[in-house]
Amino acid sequence: MSTLKASKPRPVLVLSHVSKNYELDGITIGAVNNVSLTISEGELVAITGPSGSGKSTLMHIMGLLDRQSQGKVTLDNKDVSNLSEAEAAKLRNKYVGFIFQQFNLLTKTSALENVLLPTIYSDNASTSADKQKAMKLLTSLGLSDRFKNTPGQLSGGQQQRVAIARALINDPRIIFADEPTGNLDSKSGAEVVEILTNLNKEGKTIVIVTHDPELARSARRIIKVKDGRVVEDRLK
Numbered sequence: 001m002s003t004l005k006a007s008k009p010r011p012v013l014v015l016s017h018v019s020k021n022y023e024l025d026g027i028t029i030g031a032v033n034n035v036s037l038t039i040s041e042g043e044l045v046a047i048t049g050p051s052g053s054g055k056s057t058l059m060h061i062m063g064l065l066d067r068q069s070q071g072k073v074t075l076d077n078k079d080v081s082n083l084s085e086a087e088a089a090k091l092r093n094k095y096v097g098f099i100f101q102q103f104n105l106l107t108k109t110s111a112l113e114n115v116l117l118p119t120i121y122s123d124n125a126s127t128s129a130d131k132q133k134a135m136k137l138l139t140s141l142g143l144s145d146r147f148k149n150t151p152g153q154l155s156g157g158q159q160q161r162v163a164i165a166r167a168l169i170n171d172p173r174i175i176f177a178d179e180p181t182g183n184l185d186s187k188s189g190a191e192v193v194e195i196l197t198n199l200n201k202e203g204k205t206i207v208i209v210t211h212d213p214e215l216a217r218s219a220r221r222i223i224k225v226k227d228g229r230v231v232e233d234r235l236k
């Protein structure tokens, strides 16, 4: 009985009837329309769909970067639908890691300090344990000799690996990546795909928005979005 229970995947994130409308000059744009879905622990999910279909908006709502207009969002069994900006920031920092197409690193800050940023937001200062962990993460991503480099002194692939280390530093429950290979050449892109796949094999829950067929192929579950709606949600 207990083994059966243990093998059942636990939901990390649940969206129920989530919509997001933008109002511009009296016109309402329905960016996300009545989306319900569950992301379970250990999943690697690819979200695909045409430009403007609402993928990034959906991901921002899932990662508490933006708030839905209607519907309910549950993260780790907590109702996070109506948090204040400060509460959302706190939970985001603790539970969520983000990887963006443009890397979004601080340009005048070293690789090591960029990785440590989320620890500063959560404890007001990084501890020496945080620093050890950041160095370990950068080393595991092949950047042991680049701690002091600023983003401008790193290649695109290296910058994205710094961003991955930053996403991992607080041991998030879920990692969101929005077109993480979009600005990379095919070799660096393949490396990022391999890193994300390996993280998932180690148990990380990962949601990736992508147009990259190779990246979408690496996911076991593919959610297709069109006009703000989920039009397909399948396991391979």
Ligand SMILES: Nc1ncnc2c1ncn2[C@@H]1O[C@H](COP(=O)(O)OP(=O)(O)OP(=O)(O)O)[C@@H](O)[C@H]1O
Residues within 6 Å of the ligand: 022, 023, 024, 029, 030, 031, 049, 050, 051, 052, 053, 054, 055, 056, 057, 058
């Ligand atoms: N802040 C905003 N104000 C008004 N409309 C917006 C805003 N952000 C997004 N939209 C609109 O919402 C829709 C969904 O945008 P979104 O960025 O989620 O698409 P996407 O699927 O991520 O596209 P892409 O593949 O090009 O990144 C689009 O029609 C877009 O113009």
Ligand SMILES: [Mg+2]
Residues within 6 Å of the ligand: 055, 056, 057
């Ligand atoms: Mg987008």
